Amino acid sequence: MSTTIATRDKAPRRRGDVIFAGIARGAGIAILVALAGVALFLTLEGFPALGASGAALDGAANFLDYVWPLVFGTLLAAILALLIATPLAIGVALVIAFYTPRRISGVVGYMIDLLAAVPSVVYGLWGIAFLGPQLKPLYQWLEEYLGFLPFFAGPASSTGRTILTASIVLAIMVLPIITAISREIFTQTPQLHMEAAMALGATRWEMIKLSVFPYARSGMVSATMLGLGRALGETMAVAMVLSASGVVTFNLISSTNPSTIAANIALNFPEATGLKVNALIASGLVLFVITFAVNFAARAIVARTERERS
Amino acid sequence: MAKSIDISDLDIYYGDFLAVEGVSMSVRARSVTAFIGPSGCGKSTLLRSLNRMHEVTPGARVDGKVVIDGQELYDPMIDPVEVRRQIGMVFQRPNPFPTMSIYENVLAGSRLNSRKLKKSEADDIVERSLKHANLWSEVKDRLGKPGMGLSGGQQQRLCIARAIAVEPQVLLMDEPCSALDPISTSAIEDLIHELKTDYTIVIVTHNMQQAARVSEDTAFFNLAGAGKPGRLIEFNPTKKIFSNPDEPATEAYISGRFG
Amino acid sequence: MATITPTPPTPTRSSMHLKTPSLPRWAPLLVIAIAVAASAMLGLLLGWGPVGIAVVAVVLYLVGVPLWSRLVEDGRRAKDRMMTGLVWTAFVLALIPLVTLIWKVVAEGLPQINAEFLTYSMRNVIGDQQGGIYHAIMGTLLVTAWAAIISIPVGIFCGIYLVEYGKTSRLARWITFLVDVMTGIPSIVAGLFAYALFVLFFGEGVRMGFGGSVALSLLMIPIVVRSTEEMLKLVPDELREASYALGVPKWRTVSKVVLPTAMSGIITGVTLAVARIIGETAPLLIIAGKTDGLNMNMFSEPVTTLPVFIYFSYTQPGLPPEAGQARAWGAALVLIVIVMALNLGARAIGKFFAPKKGR
Numbered sequence: 001m002s003t004t005i006a007t008r009d010k011a012p013r014r015r016g017d018v019i020f021a022g023i024a025r026g027a028g029i030a031i032l033v034a035l036a037g038v039a040l041f042l043t044l045e046g047f048p049a050l051g052a053s054g055a056a057l058d059g060a061a062n063f064l065d066y067v068w069p070l071v072f073g074t075l076l077a078a079i080l081a082l083l084i085a086t087p088l089a090i091g092v093a094l095v096i097a098f099y100t101p102r103r104i105s106g107v108v109g110y111m112i113d114l115l116a117a118v119p120s121v122v123y124g125l126w127g128i129a130f131l132g133p134q135l136k137p138l139y140q141w142l143e144e145y146l147g148f149l150p151f152f153a154g155p156a157s158s159t160g161r162t163i164l165t166a167s168i169v170l171a172i173m174v175l176p177i178i179t180a181i182s183r184e185i186f187t188q189t190p191q192l193h194m195e196a197a198m199a200l201g202a203t204r205w206e207m208i209k210l211s212v213f214p215y216a217r218s219g220m221v222s223a224t225m226l227g228l229g230r231a232l233g234e235t236m237a238v239a240m241v242l243s244a245s246g247v248v249t250f251n252l253i254s255s256t257n258p259s260t261i262a263a264n265i266a267l268n269f270p271e272a273t274g275l276k277v278n279a280l281i282a283s284g285l286v287l288f289v290i291t292f293a294v295n296f297a298a299r300a301i302v303a304r305t306e307r308e309r310s
Numbered sequence: 311m312a313k314s315i316d317i318s319d320l321d322i323y324y325g326d327f328l329a330v331e332g333v334s335m336s337v338r339a340r341s342v343t344a345f346i347g348p349s350g351c352g353k354s355t356l357l358r359s360l361n362r363m364h365e366v367t368p369g370a371r372v373d374g375k376v377v378i379d380g381q382e383l384y385d386p387m388i389d390p391v392e393v394r395r396q397i398g399m400v401f402q403r404p405n406p407f408p409t410m411s412i413y414e415n416v417l418a419g420s421r422l423n424s425r426k427l428k429k430s431e432a433d434d435i436v437e438r439s440l441k442h443a444n445l446w447s448e449v450k451d452r453l454g455k456p457g458m459g460l461s462g463g464q465q466q467r468l469c470i471a472r473a474i475a476v477e478p479q480v481l482l483m484d485e486p487c488s489a490l491d492p493i494s495t496s497a498i499e500d501l502i503h504e505l506k507t508d509y510t511i512v513i514v515t516h517n518m519q520q521a522a523r524v525s526e527d528t529a530f531f532n533l534a535g536a537g538k539p540g541r542l543i544e545f546n547p548t549k550k551i552f553s554n555p556d557e558p559a560t561e562a563y564i565s566g567r568f569g
Numbered sequence: 570m571a572t573i574t575p576t577p578p579t580p581t582r583s584s585m586h587l588k589t590p591s592l593p594r595w596a597p598l599l600v601i602a603i604a605v606a607a608s609a610m611l612g613l614l615l616g617w618g619p620v621g622i623a624v625v626a627v628v629l630y631l632v633g634v635p636l637w638s639r640l641v642e643d644g645r646r647a648k649d650r651m652m653t654g655l656v657w658t659a660f661v662l663a664l665i666p667l668v669t670l671i672w673k674v675v676a677e678g679l680p681q682i683n684a685e686f687l688t689y690s691m692r693n694v695i696g697d698q699q700g701g702i703y704h705a706i707m708g709t710l711l712v713t714a715w716a717a718i719i720s721i722p723v724g725i726f727c728g729i730y731l732v733e734y735g736k737t738s739r740l741a742r743w744i745t746f747l748v749d750v751m752t753g754i755p756s757i758v759a760g761l762f763a764y765a766l767f768v769l770f771f772g773e774g775v776r777m778g779f780g781g782s783v784a785l786s787l788l789m790i791p792i793v794v795r796s797t798e799e800m801l802k803l804v805p806d807e808l809r810e811a812s813y814a815l816g817v818p819k820w821r822t823v824s825k826v827v828l829p830t831a832m833s834g835i836i837t838g839v840t841l842a843v844a845r846i847i848g849e850t851a852p853l854l855i856i857a858g859k860t861d862g863l864n865m866n867m868f869s870e871p872v873t874t875l876p877v878f879i880y881f882s883y884t885q886p887g888l889p890p891e892a893g894q895a896r897a898w899g900a901a902l903v904l905i906v907i908v909m910a911l912n913l914g915a916r917a918i919g920k921f922f923a924p925k926k927g928r
Contacts (some may be wrong), residue, residue, distance in 0.1 A: 014391065020820035021734050027726030028735065028744045031794070035747050035785065038576070041765035077760040091659025099656060119848025121876040122901045125883060128672045129677075134620075172666045179663075192899050203649035208756065226753075233755020235851035236876070240884060242708050262757045262851065267854050273774070277575075295753035366806075366813060368736065395816025405807040409829040419815040422825050469811070476815060 024157040038288075046282030048275060056275035058246070066285050069248045073258030074287065077163055077238060078231035080252070081170035086224050088171070089178035094178075097186035098208065109183065116176035124240030127169040132160030132241065135168075150250050159253040161243040164252040169237045174227035176229075181223035185216040218305040225298030229291045234261035261287040312510040313379045313479040314339040315360060320353065320374035321539075322359050324367065329355050331539035333374075335529060342502060342511045344548065345520035347531035348563070352540025353514045356531070357482050359398035360512065362390040378479070395419075398478035402485040404465035406457030406472070413453040415468055416440060419476035435475050442469035444501050463494020470501065473510070481505065483513040487520065499524050518564060522552050530560045590641050597634055597650075598915035604629035627658055674901050681899025702900045704863040705878035708778065709904075711867055712857060712874055713847045714787055714874035715782035721839055723786075724793025728835075731794070732801040733823050744839040751791040758853025759787040767856065776858030789842045793841075796838025801830040833919050840915035843907050850876035875904045887897035 049056070050063050092112060096105045133222035139162065143154035193211035202210060213220075244259035244267075259267075265280045270279055315337040322330040330352035337343045358364040359372055360470040362383065376383040383393055396456040406415045413559075416436045422429055427435070436453065440446040445467040449460070457468055466486060473481060487495040502511060502524045515521050521528050544557045555561045604626045612622035631654045639647040689701030727744065735741025763784035767775045804827050812822040828835075859881055860869030879900045886893025 012656055014389075014818050015821070016820045017818055020823065024730035024734055025740075026739065027723045028730040031727055031744055031747055031751070031790065034790075035751060037766065038758070038762045038787070041762055041769070042758070044767065045761075045765040049860055088659045088663050091656040092663045094656045095660040099653065109662065113666065114909070114912070117844055117848075118667075118670065119850070119876055119904055119907050120909060121879050122670070122674060122832045122850065122905060123848040125897060125901055126673055128664075128883070130669060130673050131666075137618075169723075172663075175663055203645055203672065205652040206645065207650040208652075229753045232751075233757065235755070235757045236880065239851075240880065263762070265757050266851050266854055270858070277773070281761050281765060284755075284758050289759045291753050291755055291758075292750060295750065299749055360816065363810065363814060366810060391813075391818045393816075394814055399810075399814035401807060401810065401814075403807060405805070405811045407808060407830070408824055409826075409832075418812070419817070422812060422815065422817040422821050424821075434894055472811075472815070528605070 026310050029080065042281060042285045042288065046278060046285045049279040049282035051105050052275045052279060056279050062283060063279065066279060067261070067286055070121050070259055070261045070283060071286065071290070072248050073244070073246075074232055074260040074262070074290070075165070075278050076250075076258060077167050077242075077260050078228055080167035081174060081231045082228055082291060083222060084168060084171035085175045085178060085227060087221075087228070089175045090177070090220065093179045093182035093186055093239065094208065098204065098212075109180075112179050115172065118179075120234060120236040121240070123237040125172055127165060127237055127241035128161065131169065132162075132165050135161070135162075135165055136160040139164075140237040142253055151252045153251045154254055155242070156253050157189045159243060159255070161241055161254070161257075162253050163242060166238045166242040166257075167252075169241055170231045170234055171308055173234060173237060177230055178223045178227040181226065182216065182220050185219035185223075186212055218301050222298040222305075225294055225301070229295045229298065231285060232291050232294065233262055235266045239263035239266040240290050252282040252296050312508060314510065315480065316357075316375075316377040317360075317397070318375045318377075320356070320359065320372065320376065321446045322355050322364065323369075323371050323373075325369040328539040330359075330545065331541055333542045337510060337512055339510045340506060340508070341526040342506050342513060342524050343527045343529065344525035345512065345514045345531060346516075346518060346521050346563075347540070347543075348533070349516075350536075350540070351531040353529075353531045354484055355540070357484055357512060357514050358399075360480070360482055361394050361399055363394070363399060365390060389413050395423075395476060396478050397480040397482060398473035398476065399429060399482045400466070400469055400486045402483065403489045404462060404469050406460075406465050406468050408458050410457060410467060411454045412457050412460070414448050415457040416471050416475050418472055418496045419525055429476045434530040437566060439475040440468075441501075442474055442505070444504075445498060457508055461494070463490050463497060466490060466494065467501065470498075470505075474505070478509070480510045480512070483511065485514050485516060488516060495520070501525045518552075522548060527553055528552070530555075530557070530563065532563070573584060589643075591646075592638055592641055596637065597630075597654075600630055600633045600637065601626075604633060615715055615786065615814060630654060631658070658774060671905075674898065674905055677895070677898035678900075678902025679680065682894055682902065684897075686899055686904075690861065690863045694861070696747070696887070697889055700892075701897070702878060702903065704860070705873045705875045705900060706903065707863060707865060708857070708872040709874040709876075709907075710786065711865065712778050712781045712872060713843060716785035716846060717839075717843055719782060719786040719843070720789040720793055724790045724839075724842075725793045725797050725835065728797025729803060729823060729828075732800050733819075733827070747793050748791045751787065752795070754787060754803060755851075756784075756788055756849050757851040757855065759784040760855030762787060763852065763856045776856065776871040777869055778857050778864070778867035781853045781857035781872065781874070782867065784856055785846045788849065789846045792842035792845060793839055796842070797831075797835050800834035800838065801827060803834065806831045833921070837915045837919035840911055840918060842913065845912035847911065848876055848904060848908055850880055853877050854880065875900055876906075879904065886907070 048215055052063065057063065057066040059158055061182055061310070096109050096112070100108060136156070136158070141161065142152040143156040146152045147154055189212045193215065197207040197211045209245040238260050239262070242257055242259065242263060244263060245256045246259050247256050248258060249256070261283050266283055269280055317336065318334045320330065320333045321328060333356060337398045342479065347353050357363060360376060364372070370509055372384055378397070381388070383478065388518060393509045410418060413436055416439050417427070417432055419436070437446060440449065443463060449465060457465065460468060487498050490498065499520065500515065505511060513524065527545065528548040528551045529538050530543045530551065532543045533540045543554055544560045546556065550562060553566060554563065579915055590687035608622045608629055611625065617625070631651060633645040635651040638650045685699050686701045687706070688703050689699070690704035691700045691702075694700035727748075731741050731744060735744065752832045764775065765779070766783065771777075808826055808830060809822055812826045817826070853874050854877050857874060857877065859873050859877055860871045861873075864870050864872045875915045880895045880898045882900065883897035886897070
């Protein structure tokens with residue numbers, strides 16, 4: 001009995017393999033094309049705004065004058081949000097990783113993930129209707145007792161819809177991101193390091209300080225950067241909560257607040273026509289570049305750490 | 311239907327690294343040939359090159375000839391997928407498909423290749439293969455249950471049933487018992503004895519008693535040192551290897567003086 | 570407090586004393602009780618609100634426990650106790666928004682929910698007439714469905730390419746990098762992209778549901794790619810080898826062995842991705858627009874979605890504002906229920922489709 005093993009006399013590539021690999025590759029290439037499209041079309045549609053002035057730019061002399069206060073507001077809101085969110089998020093991640101029994105920590109982690117699942121427009125509602133009014137007394141207190149600081153110069157907003165309120169809402173929205181990544185890194189801390197610290201008679205906090213934080217430092221930094229990327233681009237919560245007037249100021253509790261790029265687009269796009277649309281798209285491109293830079297830096301930190309560890 | 315395998319001057323590389331050098335031997339049809347030797351000597355690599363499985367590792371390539379039934383395996387016209395249909399393989403760790411039942415696992419070779427089978431044909435193949443693998447009586451009442459639910463030894467026999475259900479010419483076994491307990495091991499060894507009437511079997515094993523128990527011929531591989539390629543030291547009938555080997559290195563290894 | 574301080578143990582062998590003075594297990598609880606009581610008394614006397622009382626109680630606790638520990642134990646353990654208090658405070662602080670948000674949405678939204686609210690649109694609804702969100706629910710479902718139809722195949726096949734075919738090729742490295750970039754695209758920029766793309770074909774001021782789907786897929790694809798990639802990497806190579814050894818070609822191995830094994834994880838990932846984009850507002854505000862009536866045609870005319878409805882209904886409620894804002898809360902409740910159902914569903918699917926291991 002002789003069976004032939006070879007069934008074909010041409011190059012042994014199967015049609016199914018070629019097609020399937022082709023589709024998979026095509027899907028990958030589609031992503032390249034889509035991203036190139038994002039960059040190309042935004043540039044194309046944003047370009048006319050560079051030559052504009054006057055009404056299309058809300059009265060600014062040129063595009064740079066138009067976008068600068070927005071960039072300022074975007075950075076201010078995002079950085080404030082991070083100042084609030086990072087310590088809380090790391091605290092929460094520590095609780096989940098080291099302070100609760102394993103069974104409970106799963107449930108707790110899920111509750112924090114739920115925070116990430118809430119749509120941003122609902123955060124916006126909550127910010128206007130609940131958080132703002134609740135914070136009003138705090139702002140009045142801050143104005144009264146800390147008014148000598150430029151941040152709290154006031155006069156305190158009567159609605160609570162200030163950039164500080166918007167930042168707090170943003171902080172709540174980025175907190176689950178930072179928590180999730182930090183928690184992951186904390187739980188990856190080598191058991192050996194932790195036991196070594198424990199064996200020296202360290203308390204739990206000393207163990208965390210000696211063996212967990214050094215190991216997790218770069219991960220925590222990149223988690224924060226990713227949170228920053230999210231905070232920079234977040235639109236609706238800010239658009240709804242903030243009562244913006246496009247000024248450049250460090251006063252955090254008054255009723256005249258800087259706006260952010262994203263919120264400015266959301267507020268003005270539905271009614272915009274002509275060059276105004278181009279100006280908004282150009283500002284979107286600026287936002288894209290900023291978030292890209294931040295995310296890129298975050299990934300670079302992660303990649304470097306991974307290389308060092310492997 | 312079993313075939314013999316002729317290997318001549320085979321070199322196997324992983325990228326630039328030469329893993330196995332200059333192997334020539336011929337494996338007899340309808341018999342069991344055992345590959346023994348210390349870890350890293352290239353015996354598993356050689357086994358995997360016999361059905362072109364080593365190509366799954368990126369950068370792996372081969373110089374030399376492997377001839378089965380007059381056909382050169384590494385001829386550019388040969389389709390590796392067809393090669394593997396004719397030369398089955400059983401792995402070190404049992405690996406039944408987790409999404410499939412016992413019944414579907416046995417038929418996986420045909421089903422995954424979309425061969426249309428009548429229900430009665432399929433039932434026949436399942437029963438025959440499982441009987442051949444000495445598993446039928448243990449699982450005949452729960453063929454629809456997941457294959458992962460079986461014990462380790464049963465899973466390994468299921469994998470053997472799956473391999474012989476496609477009726478290959480040759481069966482390659484890569485340390486099939488190393489993850490099993492002694493009772494399962496002896497069941498598999500009995501099975502190998504029965505299977506050799508129909509199949510050419512090549513088995514890699516770390517266990518010299520097992521080689522002595524199941525094989526007709528034994529090939530001893532060794533390597534000159536870390537980073538050096540593995541070589542075939544001696545290939546002889548098992549009886550001779552274990553009683554009166556030609557090479558002192560073989561005797562040293564078998565009597566436990568090294569490795 | 571002095572009465573409950575444990576007496577210092579007397580070391581029986583001076584060379585080794587393992588017993589050191591330490592606070593009893595119930596010490597933190599006692600301090601909590603004292604702090605709350607003290608703060609409440611002060612608060613009632615001085616007329617603080619509940620928030621003020623809580624803040625003072627926390628501060629009292631954070632000072633009290635370390636102080637007590639410092640007196641009985643030592644400085645190191647005092648610090649440990651203070652940090653424990655601090656991280657738990659952070660944790661509780663993080664949960665407050667979640668609790669108040671859900672409470673607020675339910676309290677404000679639940680009274681709005683009735684049959685008419687869910688089955689009528691806002692067409693010709695004036696003032697505080699009933700009105701409904703049927704058009705927004707359908708809009709959301711259709712826009713999201715189209716986004717899923719685009720994203721799921723592209724995302725899954727891209728994941729397959731990265732794990733099974735590309736591996737370390739240059740193209741694969743580029744795609745991995747760009748998927749990372751895509752993950753960080755602000756949602757409003759995705760909306761602008763869809764607008765900039767569609768404006769080329771349909772002229773200025775274009776609004777259509779499908780544009781929203783394109784924008785959402787830009788946000789959804791990277792999530793699907795990531796989760797597919799992760800799940801495919803979890804499939805052991807042994808299964809691929811087992812399949813190859815049976816003479817199964819690679820594409821069948823991938824589609825019939827690897828994919829089914831990873832399927833539960835992929836479905837979970839896809840469901841979470843849908844949950845993530847179904848609440849997106851900004852891109853739809855830009856490109857899908859808003860209308861009061863039902864529009865099931867995704868390829869012309871604006872489509873209202875739930876998030877956009879919530880936004881406009883609350884910020885431009887019309888007269889009287891209470892009616893519009895109440896509808897916004899009702900819609901928010903519906904949206905949250907959908908998102909939470911998807912999240913829970915993702916978990917259930919993951920469990921249900923996981924490869925069976927039992928006997």
